[in-house]
Amino acid sequence: MSRTKELLQMRNQHVPQGPFNITPSFIKEARGALMIDIEGRELIDFAGGIGVNNVGHCHPKVVAAIKDQADHFIHTCFHVAMYESYVELAARLNALAPGDFDKMTMFANSGAEAVENAVKVARYATGRPAVIAFENGFHGRTLMGMTLTSKIKPYKLGFGPFAPEVYRMPYAYCYRCPFGLKYPSCDVACADYLEEFFIGNVAAEATAAVIAEPIQGEGGFVTPPPEYFPKLAAICKKYGIALIIDEVQSGAARTGKFFAIEHWGVAPDIITLAKSFAGGMPLSAVIGRADMMNKPHVGGLGGTYSGNPICCRAALAVLEVILEDGLLRRSAELGEILSKRFAAMAEKVELIGEVRGKGPMLGLELVTDREKKTPATDQAKKVVQRCFEKGLVVLACGNFGNVIRTLMPLVITDEQLDKGLSILEETLVEASR
Ligand SMILES: Cc1ncc(COP(=O)(O)O)c(C=O)c1O
Numbered sequence: 303m304s305r306t307k308e309l310l311q312m313r314n315q316h317v318p319q320g321p322f323n324i325t326p327s328f329i330k331e332a333r334g335a336l337m338i339d340i341e342g343r344e345l346i347d348f349a350g351g352i353g354v355n356n357v358g359h360c361h362p363k364v365v366a367a368i369k370d371q372a373d374h375f376i377h378t379c380f381h382v383a384m385y386e387s388y389v390e391l392a393a394r395l396n397a398l399a400p401g402d403f404d405k406m407t408m409f410a411n412s413g414a415e416a417v418e419n420a421v422k423v424a425r426y427a428t429g430r431p432a433v434i435a436f437e438n439g440f441h442g443r444t445l446m447g448m449t450l451t452s453k454i455k456p457y458k459l460g461f462g463p464f465a466p467e468v469y470r471m472p473y474a475y476c477y478r479c480p481f482g483l484k485y486p487s488c489d490v491a492c493a494d495y496l497e498e499f500f501i502g503n504v505a506a507e508a509t510a511a512v513i514a515e516p517i518q519g520e521g522g523f524v525t526p527p528p529e530y531f532p533k534l535a536a537i538c539k540k541y542g543i544a545l546i547i548d549e550v551q552s553g554a555a556r557t558g559k560f561f562a563i564e565h566w567g568v569a570p571d572i573i574t575l576a577k578s579f580a581g582g583m584p585l586s587a588v589i590g591r592a593d594m595m596n597k598p599h600v601g602g603l604g605g606t607y608s609g610n611p612i613c614c615r616a617a618l619a620v621l622e623v624i625l626e627d628g629l630l631r632r633s634a635e636l637g638e639i640l641s642k643r644f645a646a647m648a649e650k651v652e653l654i655g656e657v658r659g660k661g662p663m664l665g666l667e668l669v670t671d672r673e674k675k676t677p678a679t680d681q682a683k684k685v686v687q688r689c690f691e692k693g694l695v696v697l698a699c700g701n702f703g704n705v706i707r708t709l710m711p712l713v714i715t716d717e718q719l720d721k722g723l724s725i726l727e728e729t730l731v732e733a734s735r
Contacts, residue, residue, distance in 0.1 A: 404591070434471055
């Protein structure tokens, strides 16, 4: 029996099925955009550990920072004895985040925890209870994260009751417009709808925050039109509601800009960041208006491991790679290469209903009928499976599981990219038959 089979048996015996696996591989080494499993199989990585490896697996600068910090101290707890990297990282993020106002940043361990803290801060600062989230949105698996999340299976079914005072609005999903309208003649009515939402669903005066992903990640890389966030932000401002932009998946150069929301020219009141910004270490950030972030009383925010020194050093190294070593430029360039390849694929592969996203954060929504837009859920599943068999790890997403998304490390070489895209294209053609 192969070692992989042995480990799979152990996995099934000792680990519950809840923590899911997309591939049956066990990894021995990973560098850049390549993973090598314990059988010596090479896998081109278009998943990036679900959007975590923008700077690539084991980036030398990140590894060096982790090793150096581990040699000095691993944990003191920021609340017990502070360290430079926490404060430095906060200062850098405050300077980087959009908005001509003072900002403050706190750290947590995961995307979901950043979301929890963003909601806590918004509630405390506004003195209001309600939060408005969106259809197709995903914000994590903790109680508030899962409550804010839209998709029922697998994220919510059986895990209720959910947190109170969460309301859900339709999103700017133009390909399947919830209002049955067409962009641009719709005049982005889905954003204006927020004011109507206050009449029949929850009062503006009771609403602490509106939380949205600039590009919905798990929800299918749904990408609103340019007018959407400026309109939403203006309504939030009018009613004193905090606009929380969840950049957990879209941030850290994923879209050709450091924060995806920069594409819309909007300065959120609060931003959540995680995944790629610490190069694979468990770290998340809540960056927000100083006057909001500083409202909660001393001891009201924090956590034992939050802003761990090794994670903070890794994140500082990631910032250096993204901002000083030209990775942001490479991200934009990758976006152009991918857009062209996908546009050409969509010409010949009937299965591709829409290509959407920003920079290299692109999704292909697969449909069995372009007119009716019937979700090609089974085909998407097969594409993921067949790509894996051919040496490419790629992920699906979307409420129907019919969107193939690209989250490859931005350090991917042109050859690896070309090989991966050829596998994907060939597999999409096969799945169309
Ligand atoms: C937009 C968004 N928010 C929150 C989360 C939750 O992050 P984590 O899995 O680190 O808790 C995710 C994870 O995919 C995400 O994509």
